Amino acid sequence: MSLHTHSIAALAEGLAARRFSAVELAEHFLKRIESANPRLNAFVTITRERALADARRADEARAKGGAPRLAGVPIAHKDIFCTDGIRTSCGSRMLDNFVAPYDATVVEKLARAGTVLLGKTNMDEFAMGSSNETSYYGPVRNPWDLAKVPGGSSGGSAAAVAARLAPAATGTDTGGSIRQPAALVGISGIKPTYGRVSRYGMIAFASSLDQGGIFAASAEDCAYLLHAMAGFDPRDSTSVDSPVPDYVGELGTPVKGLRIGLVKEFFGEGLDAATAALVQASIDRYRRLGAEIVEVSCPSLPLSVPTYYVVAPAECSSNLSRFDGVRFGYRCENPKDLLDLYKRSRGEGFGAEVKRRIMTGTYVLSAGYYDAYYLKAQKVRTLIANDFRRAFAAADLLVCPTSPTPAFDLGSKVDDPITMYLNDIYTIGANLAGLPAMSIPCGFIGHLPVGLQLIGPHFGESRILSAAHAFQRETDWHRRTPAAYA
Amino acid sequence: MSLTRRDVEGIAHLARLQVTEQELPVYVDSLSKILSFVEQLSAADTAAVEPMAHPLEGEVQRLRPDEVAESDRHEKYQANAPQVKAALYVVPRVIE
Numbered sequence: 001m002s003l004h005t006h007s008i009a010a011l012a013e014g015l016a017a018r019r020f021s022a023v024e025l026a027e028h029f030l031k032r033i034e035s036a037n038p039r040l041n042a043f044v045t046i047t048r049e050r051a052l053a054d055a056r057r058a059d060e061a062r063a064k065g066g067a068p069r070l071a072g073v074p075i076a077h078k079d080i081f082c083t084d085g086i087r088t089s090c091g092s093r094m095l096d097n098f099v100a101p102y103d104a105t106v107v108e109k110l111a112r113a114g115t116v117l118l119g120k121t122n123m124d125e126f127a128m129g130s131s132n133e134t135s136y137y138g139p140v141r142n143p144w145d146l147a148k149v150p151g152g153s154s155g156g157s158a159a160a161v162a163a164r165l166a167p168a169a170t171g172t173d174t175g176g177s178i179r180q181p182a183a184l185v186g187i188s189g190i191k192p193t194y195g196r197v198s199r200y201g202m203i204a205f206a207s208s209l210d211q212g213g214i215f216a217a218s219a220e221d222c223a224y225l226l227h228a229m230a231g232f233d234p235r236d237s238t239s240v241d242s243p244v245p246d247y248v249g250e251l252g253t254p255v256k257g258l259r260i261g262l263v264k265e266f267f268g269e270g271l272d273a274a275t276a277a278l279v280q281a282s283i284d285r286y287r288r289l290g291a292e293i294v295e296v297s298c299p300s301l302p303l304s305v306p307t308y309y310v311v312a313p314a315e316c317s318s319n320l321s322r323f324d325g326v327r328f329g330y331r332c333e334n335p336k337d338l339l340d341l342y343k344r345s346r347g348e349g350f351g352a353e354v355k356r357r358i359m360t361g362t363y364v365l366s367a368g369y370y371d372a373y374y375l376k377a378q379k380v381r382t383l384i385a386n387d388f389r390r391a392f393a394a395a396d397l398l399v400c401p402t403s404p405t406p407a408f409d410l411g412s413k414v415d416d417p418i419t420m421y422l423n424d425i426y427t428i429g430a431n432l433a434g435l436p437a438m439s440i441p442c443g444f445i446g447h448l449p450v451g452l453q454l455i456g457p458h459f460g461e462s463r464i465l466s467a468a469h470a471f472q473r474e475t476d477w478h479r480r481t482p483a484a485y486a
Numbered sequence: 487m488s489l490t491r492r493d494v495e496g497i498a499h500l501a502r503l504q505v506t507e508q509e510l511p512v513y514v515d516s517l518s519k520i521l522s523f524v525e526q527l528s529a530a531d532t533a534a535v536e537p538m539a540h541p542l543e544g545e546v547q548r549l550r551p552d553e554v555a556e557s558d559r560h561e562k563y564q565a566n567a568p569q570v571k572a573a574l575y576v577v578p579r580v581i582e
Binding site for chain 1: 525568
């Protein structure tokens with residue numbers, strides 16, 4: 001059986017025609033997970049019984065008629081989304097014992113859409129990392145090469161989809177945590193507009209940047225899932241109350257006449273030459289499809305990484321103050337007083353990168369430094385957002401690399417935070433400006449995949465997905481799977 | 487930007503994080519590097535630029551009426567607490 005290479009549409013069609021049952025489909029993926037996970041470490045929790053129960057319910061709904069279109073389609077959730085009654089660890093010792101008491105809105109919506117929960121995926125601790133090496137549960141390995149990182153922070157979800165252990169998986173993206181791993185493992189991943197997908201029950205990292213999204217093999221598959229996830233949620237005060245377009249129905253929008261902008265600053269130093277060549281070939285392909293290519297400039301964009309590394313740590317130091325060893329999460333042994341309880345619970349419960357970011361954030365928010373760092377960064381952020389606004393007056397979409405290089409070796413950057421942070425140089429801008437952006441596979445360097453990034457204006461998801469879909473009708477990079485997981 | 491051990495001890499205290507003797511020099515080094523790295527922001531001309539208040543232009547944080555919308559589920563929530571007694575969270579004695 002090759003059910004794991006089917007598109008979401010083919011799975012839904014096969015389930016509707018009763019060529020296979022949801023239970024058979026769940027078993028197929030569970031077996032693949034159980035066989036591959038000891039090597040990849042993509043899942044931290046496999047929810048076998050829950051998957052089979054969900055699948056039986058989907059089969060019953062299909063038998064009765066009127067089942068939702070994704071009934072029986074298996075998915076995995078990044079372990080940052082709260083799942084009622086299932087451990088939700090966020091990749092941290094701090095939440096190793098935390099059983100979520102409710103479902104995140106994304107989890108609830110995808111369950112209502114009929115999806116089957118296979119398990120929870122590994123991630124960088126509290127989503128802070130670009131290599132999935134900061135997880136309390138150990139690194140995830142790249143299915144294309146076990147010595148390489150899968151990217152991060154949603155590395156487990158990305159590796160799971162790349163190895164076809166799940167047809168789709170949720171992720172979150174604060175500075176590139178969906179797009180960069182999608183690029184490094186050769187799959188498609190979309191970060192929607194800030195506020196498009198509810199963050200209720202999604203453990204907060206940096207609240208002015210965080211946004212949930214989805215990984216799947218293709219843009220078409222992403223469109224099915226995003227449609228089920230997106231929409232207004234009164235429980236998230238940043239959720240935007242605007243109608244969700246028919247992402248699947250609009251996939252066929254032609255590329256002809258589309259104005260594609262090339263941001264000059266994205267093609268400068270630091271970009272690997274082989275990656276640049278593949279991105280250039282992709283741009284040529286869009287030109288052949290009838291797109292008009294224009295050059296645009298975003299002069300403040302080179303400041304996006306330092307801006308991010310003020311804003312994100314500042315917000316994380318505030319958000320993570322809730323982990324106090326009192327109400328939930330890790331508590332140290334034998335605290336001698338309340339201060340000792342706070343300090344040791346947090347000192348022992350958080351890993352090195354999380355502590356580094358909390359301290360960076362504490363410093364930039366502290367008395368006497370707020371104006372010089374945080375306020376300054378928020379002003380530069382305005383400049384970056386203005387740059388993008390001008391760019392979108394001249395272009396409908398921006399196209400650029402997702403990551404400066406293909407997947408790097410495990411352990412090669414983990415001791416050097418600045419080098420690690422610079423991995424996100426092409427992805428952070430979209431978060432700072434709240435823009436939707438996607439990575440799709442555009443070729444290989446040796447045996448390692450390379451990603452192409454498409455950035456759209458606010459609520460331009462449909463245009464991004466249709467442009468990505470047009471590219472994928474002409475190419476088969478997104479259908480390639482690592483030989484060991486074919 | 488170069489931080490001292492004392493600086494980092496002060497930051498760790500404000501953040502309520504215990505940092506061990508072995509960890510301290512590592513944080514002195516990496517936090518100094520990060521602060522030097524972000525210092526390039528000071529070169530940007532931001533005179534007359536408003537700090538960003540929301541990533542979406544014109545959007546503001548929505549308010550809701552102050553009405554009870556949730557049922558009492560303290561037992562379920564407190565199942566995750568390290569120590570609970572009579573529906574109260576237990577911590578070390580604060581007042582002698």
